[in-house]
Amino acid sequence: MKRKYTKSNNRRKEISGWRFAGASVSGTSHKRLSLPCQDAYHFEQPSAGIMLMAVADGAGSAARSDEGASIAVKAAVEYLQKSCGEYIGSENEEGIESLFLDSVKTARFAVEKHAEESNEDVSLFACTLLLIFAVREFVALAQIGDGGVVIQDYEGKITGLTVPEPSRYANETYFLVSPNAFEHLQFRFWKGETKHIAMFSDGLQYLCLRMPDGTPYDEFFKPLFRFLDSSRDQSLLEKNLTDFLVSQKVKAHTDDDITLIMSVFESYK
């Protein structure tokens, strides 16, 4: 499987900060139809205490949505990376909301530009976008289309930060390049100390969020976060996570591409 993300510098976190692990796998239906994995993710950690993450799910029907997804996650995260520093400690919710809007616009522009350079219609690159800016004190997120974000606080309380769009049918969603995309842009600012974050594409949604309101399923997330705590070896975690996502246990429930990325905030005294 082709990996569509770049690893940020894996610098040692001496005092406290976020730690990352993630995986992305092709669904069986994609293999059957000879489609590539159309999910992509990207993360950057401009400093130990700031985690920026994005997940995009390429539209199954859009021929080059895998490219759209990987361009979108990179462009969005890199835009956040440039300006996020200003917002640390300020908890300026409005400012962060407009930062996210600009970041999503940048991602859309990057996909449009790529489509133009490829001489193709932009709809061929359709993808969803889920974007996070997390520090210890808050988690901000923006979303177009489906996928989810779930967090756990220091008391072990699990909370879903995304609300699934009430679409009538399972195969309807909104895309970054849809004409009305920004009408469906959801922004959420969660104030409170967060220990664990999980972000995932819609392939996992039915397995871990109770529909239609999207309440997270503790029996899914508690073990998942314990798993993230169980090792500090990112490549070991990612190998085990990938093995899990391609296991028969998961395949019996979904045939879609799955992306699951996670972060934990650790303090060392």
Place this chain on the structure above:
Amino acid sequence: MSELDAIEFLDQQPRCACVLLLDTSGSMSVRDGETTPIDALNEGLKIFRDELSKDELAQKRVEVAVIEFNSRVNVVQEFVQAQDFYPPTLRAEGSTAMGEGIEKAMEMVENRKRTYKENGVIYYRPWIFMITDGQPTDKVDEASRLIANGEENKSFAFFAVGVQKADMQKLAQISVRDPQKLSGLNFGELFVWLSASMKNVSQSKPGEQIAMEKIGWSAL
């Protein structure tokens, strides 16, 4: 052992309702070579079940109901998951209450969608798949109006297949989508196609326009 082994999943597969709306009027029992249309249809239903049973997800996601229409309309099978669908053996007699059959199919689809909504189940656009060898002996004006509305509102997708001497012009008036003419009594291939289509729908990606399976059973 990894913590991952302890992870549990919710079981809430999205559902795709498919109504088979089948003409069992007397003409379906008229012998054609080795077999009769009704026997070929019954064999086709078994193939439909077998094909769906090969796909673990389709088994859970596709829900099948069967309605027959002759002089009356009869719900032969209420909606069941494909894994619990055991094909009935249909008999042919009487006339062709097609209009009433279509209205019944739409009513069942609407009721099913209500049940889905009440239970928070996510669903795909339902399919109503009608197979007939004749022409309606009742009024179909209301049925065609409802089909046009339903297609317009994306409430369901309605497909019509004509067998043998079916009145294709009439079907074209009733159905928004172009009706198809079955080549001979090739129900086997028709139901292989239908199960493949249901698999595609039930496993489609968000926002996807479903590419129709290539139709190999049509005489048109």
